[in-house]
Amino acid sequence: MRVPCLNLEQDRERTMIFSSPFVISFLLLVSVPVLFVLAPRILPPKTLPSIPDRDEMDDLALFRRTTLASSGAGGSGGIRRRTAAPPKIAFMFLTNSDLSFAPLWERFFRGHERLFNVYVHADPSSRLRLVPTPSFSGRFIPAKATQRASPTLISAARRLLAAALLDDPANAFFALLSQHCVPLHSFRFTYDAVLADSGAPPAAHGDAVLRHRYRSFIEILAGEPGLWDRYIARGDNAMLPEVSFDQFRVGSQFFILARRHATMVVRDRRLWKKFKMPCLKSREDSCYPEEHYFPTLLEMQDPEGCSHYTLTRVNWTDSVGGHPHAYRPLEISSDLIKELRRSNSTYSYLFARKFSPDCLDPLVELADSVIFRD
Structure with missing residues (x-):
């Protein structure tokens, strides 16, 4: 009976030793640097919110339908246009608040109904209080949540384009606006101006839809300050091998494609x-995807077919917090409109x-008197 008693006493001694404040403190001190070294390898990096899987699946289904429809029209330009229909501009509004300038756009559109279409992507969380004017009524597409510093934009x-x-x-043409x-x-x-001779290389074959290759008006810049920080915003090597740093470009969010x-x-x-x-x-x-x-x-797929500049001033x-200057009523004048039109590119x-x-x-x-008087 002495052996079991002896083992019991030894277990008590071990328990007392390992439960002593000194030993606990020692183990904590040793574990801190170990955790510091191993934590980055064990725990995932802390990231901003990602796109929900359900949203991504819905988008892929939409894009597949669009791609199939485009492929059925001969491939590299899109759906075959009826010869009787003149080319149109799709005005695509990306918004998370009221379309306050809809009355001004209505006056802009008036009398040209055969030459344009309107599409609106409104963040589902936005509460639009203004009644849509005729050109905007019924032109809202199925939308998902958007936020800054996120690929949701x-x-x-892409949803608007599809x-x-x-x-x-x-x-x-597809003009993205806010x-x-x-x-x-x-x-x-x-x-x-948009449909003028583009200067883009002509199509290689005689398809009537593709004979005139229009140019896209999109800003494409390289070597801008802070570009490296933007490139590694997802991680040091996250963009490789698909996009090397010398292929990475920056430009205005707003374009005409x-x-x-x-x-x-x-x-x-x-x-x-x-x-x-x-x-x-x-x-x-540095996150502006x-x-x-x-x-x-x-730039990677058709640099010669792009203007490399935007037509949105x-x-x-x-700027404050990544937002540009917001014009207020007292700044509005004919001189401001004329100044905003000025550009160093081919078009104002x-x-x-x-x-x-x-x-x-x-x-x-x-x-x-000013805006619509060219």
Whole structure:
């Protein structure tokens, strides 16, 4: 009976030793540096919210339908257009608040109903209090939640492109705009400028749909300050091997794409699997995926078919928190409109942002005498 008693006493001694404050403190001190070394390898990096799987599946189904419809029309331009229908511009509004400038856009569109279509992607969480005007009524597409520093803004733009491609074979250009954008010229001036001789290389074959290769108006820049920080926003090597740093581009979120490029964006899977990855929380200030995906994709696939500049004017001189200057009513004047039109590119700017909602009345006052008088 002495052996069991002896073992019991030894167990008690071990328990007392390992439960003593000294030993516990020692083990804690040793474990801290071990955890510091191993934690980054064991725990996943802290990232910003990613796109929900359900949203991604819905989008893929939409994009497949669009791709199949485009493929059935001969491939590289999109759905075959009826010869009697003139080419149209699809005006695509990406918004998370009221379309405050809809009355101004109505005056812009008036009399040109055969030459345009309107599409609106409104964040489901936004509460639109204003009654849509005729051109916007019934033009809302199925939408998903969007947020800054997130690939959801890319997804929303791709949704708009897919909806416009499927909706009307006559849509030849696709202009992405925000609720804060306003026109700087008349509709006829805008339409003629976009459809003017593009300078893009002609199609290699004689398909009537593709004979005239329109150019896309999208800003594509390389070597900009802070570009490296943006490139590694998802992780140091996250973009490889699909996108090397020398292929990574930046540009304005707002663009006008020709139909073949809109189809190209909707078909893409290769680059999207990289750009849909969420950014690291620690690099949130460098996360602007919507300013990189489109210029990078088009620069890699058809650089000669792009203007490399945008036709939407933005004032970044006193930006705050990544937001551009927002014009207020007292700033609205004929001189401002004329200044906003000025550009170093082939065409003057056609649109401008960002305007506060209370700018509507002074802008409407200038509509006929200045804005729509080219």
